Amino acid sequence: MSGVAEYREQRRLDAAAAEERRAGRERSADERAARLREQARADRARDREARQERRGERVARRAAALSQEQVYRRGTLALVIASGLASLPAQVLHFVGISPMLLPLPLALEGTAWVVAAGVAYADSRHLAVRVRWLLRSLVVAAAGFAASINYTYGTHLPGLSAADAQTAGWGLAAVTLFGPGLFEIRQWVCTLVAVADDDDQRERGRHSRARRRHHRKVAQIADRLLSAAPFGSLTTEQAWARAWQIHTGAADIGMTPDLYRKATRSAADLAQAQRPIDPAANAEESTETMRKRSMADLAVSTLAPITPKTVLLPRPVAVGFLKPTLPAKPVPPVDAAPVASIERRAVAAESTRPRRATGRVPAVAKSIRPKRTPEELLDEARRVTADWPDAKVTGEGIRRAVRTSPANARMLRDTILAERATTASEAV
Numbered sequence: 001m002s003g004v005a006e007y008r009e010q011r012r013l014d015a016a017a018a019e020e021r022r023a024g025r026e027r028s029a030d031e032r033a034a035r036l037r038e039q040a041r042a043d044r045a046r047d048r049e050a051r052q053e054r055r056g057e058r059v060a061r062r063a064a065a066l067s068q069e070q071v072y073r074r075g076t077l078a079l080v081i082a083s084g085l086a087s088l089p090a091q092v093l094h095f096v097g098i099s100p101m102l103l104p105l106p107l108a109l110e111g112t113a114w115v116v117a118a119g120v121a122y123a124d125s126r127h128l129a130v131r132v133r134w135l136l137r138s139l140v141v142a143a144a145g146f147a148a149s150i151n152y153t154y155g156t157h158l159p160g161l162s163a164a165d166a167q168t169a170g171w172g173l174a175a176v177t178l179f180g181p182g183l184f185e186i187r188q189w190v191c192t193l194v195a196v197a198d199d200d201d202q203r204e205r206g207r208h209s210r211a212r213r214r215h216h217r218k219v220a221q222i223a224d225r226l227l228s229a230a231p232f233g234s235l236t237t238e239q240a241w242a243r244a245w246q247i248h249t250g251a252a253d254i255g256m257t258p259d260l261y262r263k264a265t266r267s268a269a270d271l272a273q274a275q276r277p278i279d280p281a282a283n284a285e286e287s288t289e290t291m292r293k294r295s296m297a298d299l300a301v302s303t304l305a306p307i308t309p310k311t312v313l314l315p316r317p318v319a320v321g322f323l324k325p326t327l328p329a330k331p332v333p334p335v336d337a338a339p340v341a342s343i344e345r346r347a348v349a350a351e352s353t354r355p356r357r358a359t360g361r362v363p364a365v366a367k368s369i370r371p372k373r374t375p376e377e378l379l380d381e382a383r384r385v386t387a388d389w390p391d392a393k394v395t396g397e398g399i400r401r402a403v404r405t406s407p408a409n410a411r412m413l414r415d416t417i418l419a420e421r422a423t424t425a426s427e428a429v
């Protein structure tokens with residue numbers, strides 16, 4: 001029985017192995033088919049992209065060929081060729097009718113007109129003197145006019161035509177002879193105007209470059225040194241100017257300087273102050289605290305406490321020797337009253353219990369020596385003190401107490417710090 005069981009177990013294992021091999025072959029076939037499908041899909045997508053690219057190139061070439069400039073240039077050239085083909089046979093027949101040896105003459109005459117017209121175009125492109133260009137134009141007119149007169153004569157003497165038809169043929173041949181050089185000259189005139197417009201742009205760029213070098217000479221020197229130190233072509237002029245500006249002024253934005261940044265900060269602070277809503281209660285409280293707790297050194301004139309003089313009775317005088325006894329003393333009026341003629345009966349103001357302060361502006365030697373801080377130092381100190389303060393705590397009175405400055409400076413520091421915090425918050429968002 002054990003041998004049968006082993007045989008059956010072996011049969012089961014062989015069947016399982018065969019099934020696993022079959023499943024593996026099927027998986028391999030499926031994977032191969034999937035790869036083939038994916039490759040075929042990629043090939044189709046690549047072919048589709050290639051067709052779209054070729055179609056786009058054809059559209060671009062067609063658009064470039066049918067642009068206004070190309071249509072004008074090629075159309076003008078076609079009309080010039082047609083006019084030459086229409087006028088040249090009449091000249092050939094006219095001169096050959098006179099003598100066959102004159103056959104090169106119409107070719108030379110027509111060729112002279114077109115070669116000189118090409119010379120006009122070349123002179124315009126090279127910006128030659130005006131007199132040279134007008135001399136070439138006069139030669140073109142002379143050659144074309146002579147050819148037109150020959151064609152007019154030939155057209156008026158054509159056999160088998162009535163007088164009116166012969167006149168029409170003559171004028172038509174003369175017009176088509178002049179039409180080609182005239183149209184070519186108009187084409188050249190338009191091209192010259194376009195070139196002048198391009199030259200105007202070039203002149204504007206040159207004028208801008210000269211003005212920039214004149215206004216920023218130090219930056220221009222640094223930029224020139226950077227360009228000469230860098231390998232040829234590795235650094236452009238604008239890149240050199242940007243680096244030179246940052247080296248000279250420390251600002252990454254071309255055109256900005258520390259003074260302009262400082263002015264922009266003050267303007268932003270003033271704008272923030274102007275846009276803040278007015279709170280009468282808060283302003284009144286702050287004004288009260290300011291007047292009550294501000295130091296006397298910040299005031300232009302010291303505030304004096306009123307002193308009221310007391311009336312003092314002089315002792316009764318005693319008669320000595322020949323002096324007569326005086327009358328009993330009477331109360332003496334205050335100091336601001338009219339003085340009494342008798343010295344003995346003059347009233348004396350008693351000393352005040354508090355020390356008397358000097359009236360008027362305190363002399364410079366009497367003031368406490370304290371170093372005067374610049375606005376930048378005040379702003380740096382205020383930033384350092386209020387670094388961990390919330391926005392609600394940043395007030396003019398709080399900054400005045402912490403930095404020990406005047407209320408006006410404290411309010412300016414408060415507005416600047418709040419504006420900087422608002423700018424930082426908006427940039428973070």
